[in-house]
Amino acid sequence: MQAGRLSAWALLHTSAAADLFSSLIDISLGPFNRDQVILAVSLVIISRGDSHFRHSKRQDKMAAEAIGIIAACGQFVEQSVKIIHFSKQIHDRFQDAPAEIDAWRQQIQALGKLVAAIEASPALQVEDLKPTVEQAKAVGDELLRIFETIDFGKDDGFGHKSWRVIGGFLKEDEIGDLFREVERLKSLLGDQIAVININQGHDKFARVESLIQGLSRSFRPGTDEDQCLQDLFITDPLSDRDGIITAKGRRTPGTCEWIPRTEEYQTWSTAQSGLLWISGPPGKGKTFISIFLTHLLQSSKPDSTVIWFFCDNKVASRNKAVNILRGLIIQLIFKHNQLTSRITPIWKIQGTNLFQENSFETLWRIFEDMLVALKDHQVCCVLDALDECDEPSLSSLLFKIQTLFEPSEKSAQVHNLKLIVTSREQPECLPFTLSRFPHITLGLLEHDIQLYISDQVSHLAKVKGIEGLPLCQYIEYAFRKRAGGTFLWVSFMAHDLERKTVGEIEHALTQLPNNLPEVYERILSKIHPESKTAVANMLTWLLFASRPLTVVELCDAVQIKPTLYLTKEQICLDYIQSCGHLLQVSTGRSPNGVDYRVNRLSPLIPVSTKMAELNSKESGASLYISFVHQSAKDFLRNHSSGLAAMNGPMDSKKTHADITSRLLSLLAMNRPFRPLFEAAKDLPLLPYAVFNWNYHMREMGVDFVSVLDEHKDFFRKSSEARDRWWAWYHFEYPGQDPPRDVPLLHMACITGLYHLLEYALLKRNTLLGLLRAREVNRVWGHDQETPLHLMVKQGQDKMVHLLLKYGADVSIKNIRGKTALDGAAFLGPHSVFLLLTSSRTSREIIEADAKSSTSHRRRGTLLHTAARGGHQDICRELVEKWHYDIETKDQDGFTPLLVAVRCQHLSLASFLVKQLGAKTTPRIKILESAFYLRERSRINEALESLSSNLDVDINAADEDGNTLFHRSYSPAFIMLEECIQVGLDFSKRNREGETVLHRNFWLSATHERLRLVLKESHLDINTRDNQGRTPLHSLVAIAAHPDQAPWSLDLSNLVVLLDFGANRCLADAQGRTPSELAAEYLRQGPDEIDMEEGIDASCEIDEMPCTMSMIIEILSRYATAPVDVWVADHSSEDMGNGDQPATT
Template structure:
């Protein structure tokens, strides 16, 4: 997963504060992203770059190898067919990945790129961007959109800002987008290659197998065919039409390729005196012991290239065992005893981390510091060298001057996890998954406890942060992911003396803010998130789903009655998270359920927004009124619609007496449905009698919001039920008028693509600013001036704004309901001329949401200086 999903339990109790804020201030939100920017939103990794990295990592393909696949009868039949699946399986080290690179290159060479789209993806077990079903689909969609940009029309609606986060993590939605794209009349034929499906997690492997290889699919598969490569899988969730088995059917072909690889590799030994006299014997011994395994040859050649005489080479060959398992045992046995502990730890970390680390990150994580005239990275190099041929450092194409820790071959990882305890010489290298994740999570927490987060929150992506604290980014994002993989480790993780885990910890608050800054939830942090982090660790255990920590705290007489400044207790969090077991424990231990407390309606809204149907039903059955507005000004039905959870919506729809009830800001459930674009919910609400032409405090109707979000089908439904198209909002705009505004958004975003150093976060602020200006009016030309001139974050200066066509409108931003009137130009001047200064002249109202417009003007260095109210 990506790191966001690890916090799903934490988010569910709080996100209504963020998303509901978007309902209130929806007019700054852009509609659908421009079709040609959808690829940027989907981007996790670029398969084309990954393919180039594989070439760097594994070296160039030996001439003549892999070519047997072009003459294989199953491959030829698959290639000649209009559709269908081809599966190739082989044991570890057989050269499947190099073969997949070769196949993708040949497919691109031999097929007309105007009529056939060639897609590919390379799965990697230790990189979260390459080892899940969601990551695979996002990678394929990214590549498909890069090659056929016009298909962005299928991705644009689901990727609008109000639903982008959900879409990017939803396998079902991503699959529908993919299927719709393949089914487009403009697509003639698609060939897809997926390498290493076995390196995905178990659930993803099962999901992808069923999605891609099942014959029970729609008609679009008639122009789609897929080639999958993996190790033999114990359980297949599909019946491939054709199956190439390298371990049985293609032994001769594999053996011939390995022979060519050996002949090429031993050329590196030719400079050794008299090598010609033993060359034939070396070739015979390598071929005999390799067992058709490229990896075995590659590893042993690394050892032979260290020898300086023919006798040394012959001795090494004679001592070398047959097969990868025996070879790994030998390599581990040869590690210097003085370095055994450090090598074991390095292998453990590289095996279990969730993404490759740079050498600087790994050195910092392991606690190496400059010593004896050596830098921390140089010390790490010494320990890596002690691991011998098991680890090789390669330059990382995507990290410029940095070097990346290598990925252990999956066969080595499997061997380390299955070392038998009766091998004392290598027992210290055995990797036990649970203790390893516990070690990493404990190290992450310890690192955070001594980091700069003790005094302030920060942006992890700033260069000086990466330089000063290389491991901070990984520790902050992934500590809980590792913690969740250590079942039963609550007692070991929980340290009441830890500054991170203590009640009302400033360190934890700063970590929380920094984390959400990384995932672009600025409004959530400012408006709601900061206060929600206050409270004892029992609250965090419930929010993060740390069941063992919760159980330990329960045994330690935790205070279930504690209320934070919002009146929230552990019982509130358990119910809104939908956790019946924890709720029962809290109630049995004296947790009070006072139905008269106003906080329960807020909890009901939180549970409704997150789709926690058990929590919603529990509160309803215990007397909490679903028709009562929460203290924040929301109704459960409206936020359930905004959360897009159909089961919860249906339940509340049957319990709500007035489905047209307007919240504090005049928004109705139908308006929320128009924002999300859920056609089923729109129809359901209209059929139940929802008033179509109601207006909110900005005089926007449901039709306005459907237009803003470019929900054409939603607009059609509203039109069929006679929505009034002549109604104008507070800014004298009809629903139709919003189309011109959205065209301007597209224009600015198209300009953005050619601007260096502009981050995705900045684009969000830019889009928010444009939509704000479309309603505010006076600032519109200022926004477009900044975008049109293509100034970078670091180069932009106050004077740029004076160059806009037609000049600037030096007017205040505020309209009737906004309490602040700080001129934009003053903010811009401060933000871009004093990047290290605190911004104190701007007063933000916690109840309003135009901060995004101010924020987009500021570079990241100043953005993080703006304090939450």
């Protein structure tokens, strides 16, 4: 018992490991909380300890080994925390720290996670892993020994700390070797864990492997770019492709290979850009062709960027045009990291609104912008099953695709995109748009179908042991006779025969169905009569639901009751299995485990589930049910022998009404409020109701009134049920209590329910008309917004028009002082802005705003807002129709042109200049605006665009001749190397004859920067201005005014200048050396200096005398040998050899 308790004690007291690596515990051990996991493992160890003493010494030895490895793991976890701390200190404190420091820290974190997994899991606490953990511990000991010998407080005598000064560079090789050993141990330990899990029959191997693969992502710094990508992510196209292969099997060799031999494909392949359309009816293998083509392109075009997207109308993250764009954009960014600069500036302004359905136009502009940026690089794209995209958004996408490839369009000349689309020939918008492009039609596909049949029959013959027998030939003959060129039919029949005996196979071959609809009809006809009603209800829910439903959701939806010996989930699975080829069971879980939004589901991977495994709600919560193929949904919807044969004639609007009513009943249940994930334990369908009731109500169209009558409490003026719904809907914003008393009009706008909004606004009598006039302009929520504010955000012009029709006031401001007109100018689209400008109130606002733009009063206008949003059409209308002054300045002095450049809307900036007459002077302000967002990856393109379109180059100067690098500070400084690449001229002088060395002390703050300036400019370190002053004189002069001195100036600048040969004996035009100038300032004192140079004497400058004394001492006592800028770099500690004064 003692050994068992010791094991538990060892595990329970490794709190550092548990806290640091709790995410791994969650992934590896299922949906328990951390305390439960530790308690469960502890009890197992304790019970094992008891059995040790009762049974054998061998158990005692195993317990001792477990204790030993737990102890070693705990020690290494503590080591890793210390090593990570030291690594962070090095990174944060020293600019010259090794570039690999971040990678080193990630390696130790990765190894720490694996060790923590061993510590937390008894199954991994085996002797085989102990040597590796001990080696890790030994490496950790050695790393700590090195780090603890480094004096992090040491400086070079001037208060400057660097990696070189503390001696770290002397140990870099040794540290690097140790971290390489860490990387080796991490890989070794990962392999060992995988072997153990496989041998023990666990399924955690994939999770650990996934964790290893995800380490680099998990520990990336939380930059804007990373957060933007997280918001952009909607689905992983690579996982989607792999999931399809897992579900449907691999392609039969020889099939699909005729496609590249066609003239259409070859023409497409050799062109610089173009579109190829491949179409065919259901079951012809279009998706397999798409998979084949993605692999083919990756292999045959290794220098091209190959991207793809597999549409699926069963999954909301893959059936809308906006999501297609998000999937393509994120692939481009992953393969060309610099493209983050194309989306991050807009995301910084719009946030997650950028990725909503109403942002299609903005996302398309970003996608086009990325293609233009890659104009010298070929991009190949495959869009599969485009017919499964939501039809309204599909039409918009097809229009954009058409304009992208039309020969008359300019865009076709500036991108290098090669696109393949596979689809059916329905809906009609597909052939209407795509038939003008090269087209391959999938007919009988005789060659491919024969290969596929041979492959399937060969597999079946091996399984049944009938290879070479006449029965095998008969199977192949029967398949070829009945297949009709449909791969899906062959797949279904092969699967059915595999489950029959050899004797049954021969008879079954005489009864084969002739086509897919007949396959589905037979499935329904075989369902047991007692189950038909429940199965029909289940199929109805699956057919009309907005996303795949889980087993537990289906149980709740169909209201399945458990029996004496079967759970609801097991009964549901029986119904599902009775549907044969109609349905499939897939596994998947929301990324954070409690996010029930449909568009955030992880990829669904089909699995085979046994009824014995489905014995609880938890086991069914991650099993999703969906249709095997689109043809199954078509059959159930369109055939009289489908659901209609089981359940009577089907009215889709009535079905949506029934589902809406059921979901609203769940929302209206009078229960104490609990968080959604807790309430879902008792009501599994509740999360679906929260986020999808409005979808079903929207599908009802104008027939929604019956639902309103049935659920009056939910739709009355004030409703507790509606408040409860909003609290659940709003749950993803922690720390912010959702506002109560949700107005009906605001809810209609949030949910996009046009007919509900129209119904609520109808003036059925005079009194109600007056009340609704007040409600339509009611402000509500954290931002105190009207319904019009909300609809402008969503960009739905039809609902905006309705609100305006019933008296929505455009002039009402939200809590941030913004009107709906401001929102439309910023967010677009142009159609919504046009609608708002049609009202008299809007016209008055715009006229007053336009007038203020010409009054030379500095204030932000709608023109500035439209420029910030990047909307060319809106800017044109404001200038040409409403006569805005294109040179109007906001409160910060920025014109619309400067705002566009600051927000990286470079094409808009060019438009403002060339089409609307914006002035490009002063050029230096435009140049400085380009650096505002500090987008390093895009600055070269920005500078090129400014130079070619606006005649603004990197050496632009102000009226006094000062360039950006004459200033005390500019965002351009952090992109010094990029500026040099585009022609930065350090030798330019201002009207006072000063170079950048006289004015910019950031450049002389380090040896590396000054070396770079001197090498690039060929300037003499002792160059003089019009007053004969050298950079040393200028440094002394500016140091005499600490209140005006730039933040980058301290006494290290003086030392750096001296190290590079600054002559302290040269005199200026008044005969003063730098030392004499400092002494003169010291004698005068701050008040006299201020009066002499016209500075406000009320500013006390107490530190000036001390600074001047320090300068005099350094100039008189610091000895150094001048550095040759053309030789290898020297460390600062090698440069001075005389007495060095202490610094304060």
